[in-house]
Amino acid sequence: MINNYQKAMSCAAESSENSIEIGIAITPSEKREVYHLRYQIYIEEMSKQLGNTDYVNKLLYDELDEWTVLLYAKIGSELIGTARINIGTLAQFPQEIVDFLSLDTFQDFYTEHSDHKFAYTGKLMIAPAYRSSSALYLLMVKGYEVFCSNQIQFAFGSSNFHLLRLYEQMGFRRYSKNFVESGYGLLTPFILVVNDIDHFRTVRSPFFRIARKRGAVNMQAVEWFHANFTKNSPVINSQIVTEEELWTVLCKRLASPPTEAIAILHKLSVSEAKKFIHCCGAYVQCDSGDIITNQSDVSYSYNILISGRLKSLTFHRPVKEYTIPGQHFGANGLTELTKHTEDIAAMDSVEILVLSGLAFQRFFHSHPEIAHKIVQSMISLTRSKPLRIK
Known part of the structure; x- marks a missing residue:
């Protein structure tokens, strides 16, 4: 892949x-x-x-x-x-x-x-x-x-x-x-x-x-x-935050270790997951009404919901919502180029972890063993039956 x-x-x-x-x-x-x-x-x-x-x-x-x-x-x-x-x-x-x-x-x-x-x-x-x-x-x-x-x-x-x-x-x-x-x-x-x-x-x-x-x-x-x-800015700058600081924020928001809450991290040790998230992730805040993914747009990232609620504007029957901390939404743009299949909007203030596919290319060269585990997890998740959230 x-x-x-x-x-x-x-x-x-x-x-x-x-x-x-x-x-x-x-x-x-x-x-x-x-x-x-x-x-x-x-x-x-x-x-x-x-x-x-x-x-x-x-x-x-x-x-x-x-x-x-x-x-x-x-x-x-x-x-x-x-x-x-x-x-x-x-x-x-x-x-x-x-x-x-x-x-x-x-x-x-x-x-x-x-x-x-x-x-x-x-x-x-x-x-x-x-x-x-x-x-x-x-x-x-x-x-x-x-x-x-x-x-x-x-x-x-x-x-x-x-x-x-x-x-x-x-x-x-x-x-x-x-x-x-x-x-x-x-x-x-x-x-x-x-x-x-x-x-x-x-x-x-x-x-x-x-x-x-x-x-x-x-x-x-x-x-x-x-x-x-x-001063007092809520922005978490990807280049200033340390591995430990980012991990602590994620543990607090997810109410569990990211290696448990985020499916693509299941095959990684804690130290490997910290390295991967810190090298490829950006912590982003969105407001209610923000449309985060647009149907038919090419995805260049792998998005994880950290807090708040998201709703599909494309699938109405049944209504499709994303409310579970650690849940992936949108198309996989981390290990391949695919297009989003739905418009997904924030229902309230949300925080998401954006794992950049462009950053992952560099990570793949510098940390190949960790990157291969991520790819294998992605393959396993693709083959498994997706969870339907109502």
Whole structure:
């Protein structure tokens, strides 16, 4: 089961970091090439239904592309990745983005400079054959350099749950409620406090090497952010929490050891389960009404209910609910790529453990014995008769 997924996600060639060129798409032909890569990944690979899609020419772009810094990654003439950065004042961003990201809250920091600029990063993607290469990190580092050269204090973005670990590894932080963007589903907003060097050091961000060489920087934005968002935050950052801390939280919420409550952990020892969850998991909170899985969307994670109640919006007779702590819901995106078969929504405030399939690929290489046990558990669960919850 895991072999096909590994093959799809592995790097087609052992390309060195020096062979990957990072640049900015400027000409119409360069931009068109980027728009086509977006189409291949979002429409053809992920089966998303998005507005502003040119199905005839197989291109994907929107109004933000009219004033963006459009980054690309290439090996030779082959485009293998891209990212987009918009830099502007509050008034320049669409109101929908201002609302989703709570940008007006951050405008309060700039009481004397109403025209201060924010950065909004998005459309970050790597071609499947190069997702094990350094392309993504090189794109992100280039993006950080763009932030610095434009004197950006706060850079924003959003992602689906399976990518939260990745962005937290970079140094981004979750800071606000989830929101829904048409075509993309439920997203979590995140922020990079550009001068937060101590945080970059703590999470071993690739930005730390650049940040520490910048010399004296203005720390007022860092201090303001921590005073207003970090203190008493309920967010469990995947890169800051320790194995023991995460395990303790899960034991308390599940009212039993995760090795007993979560089926795919049954074959693991406690120490193995701790390692697996800590390396692949993200602890996520959702509000009542949040639709966590969308029917026909490709799953890139394996979701576990920790607390609260979920309800299927697809199956009504009988009503299908998920109420058992430790219960899996949605399609398996951990060891293979499958599509969700139902829309599943939170009935009240819920906490879930999102086990990322992308993180599992790296885990498979670093901890093969544990990973093989997970794969075997998955095979056993697939063969067994599913439990119907009413």
